[in-house]
Amino acid sequence: MGITKNQKKANELVEADKEYSIDEAADLVKKITFTKFDASVDIDIRLGVDPRKADQMVRGVVALPNGIGKEVRVLVLCTPDKEEEAKAAGADHVGLDDYITKIEGGWTDIDVIITMPTVMAKVGRLGRVLGPRGLMPNPKSGTVTMDIAQAVTDVKAGKIDFKVDKTGIIHTSIGKVSFDPQKIKENALEMILTVSKLKPASAKGTYFKSISISSTMSKGIAIDKNSIAGL
Helix, strand or coil, X not given: CCCCHHHHHHHHHCCCCCCECXXXXXXXXXXXXXXXXXXXXXXXXXXCCCCCCXXXXXXXXXXXXXXXXXXXXXXXXCCHHHHHHHHHHCCCEEECXXXXXXXXXXXXXXXXXXXXXXXXXXHHHHHHHHHHHCCCCCHHHCCECCCHHXXXXXXXXXXXXXXXXXXXXXXXEEEECCCCHHHHHHHHHHHHHHHHHCCCCCCCCCCEEXXXXXXXXXXXXXXXXXXXXXX
16 A cells, blocks of 8 residues: 555654654654644653553653643542532532442443542442543542542542553553644653653663653654753
8 A cells, every 4th residue: 555645744744763852852753743623733652661460550640731622521439528529620420429420330421430438448349441442530540539529620630640550561641733833842851851750669770661652643752852851
């Protein structure tokens, strides 16, 4: 099969084996995206860790300075006394037993679930449904808390939960192609520097093996780690 005109243009702009500064990468990802929709900008960080070892699992949360560019659908599972607080903070769905029943039936039309420590016994039985989808609330990510309003506000503002997968890669969205390059750069930097601070003490050798950004349907753009102050 031949390549399309847009693929040819992308290949001319991005050299296969070249690493680009983070400023160049943020600019290029916009130039090589030709989708008719507002594609997501994703970052892939390959780490020198062994996720099979508990002391090398890299997981955390990051508040992206410019958000992720999409409306985050939040479900709050809480007791009745917290429902108004959740609704006032902007939660899309609020309740407990009725939503637990819906989820047990296969409903997962949400992006984030926030709950309280006092109801985790009920929520815990949803692990088989929520776990594989990355929706299970976790105290480490701030989604199991008594401060429901703050948790909802943070998530709506662009706070995301991430973790390394079984191959040692962190993959997550950091914005939209419609963002200007500066905002893409700022979000990417915040993500990279947050991961840097989470380096496990037991991880030996090179921590950041590679970093690249891409859009939903574009090729990856390798980032030169030396272009990032603080790494």
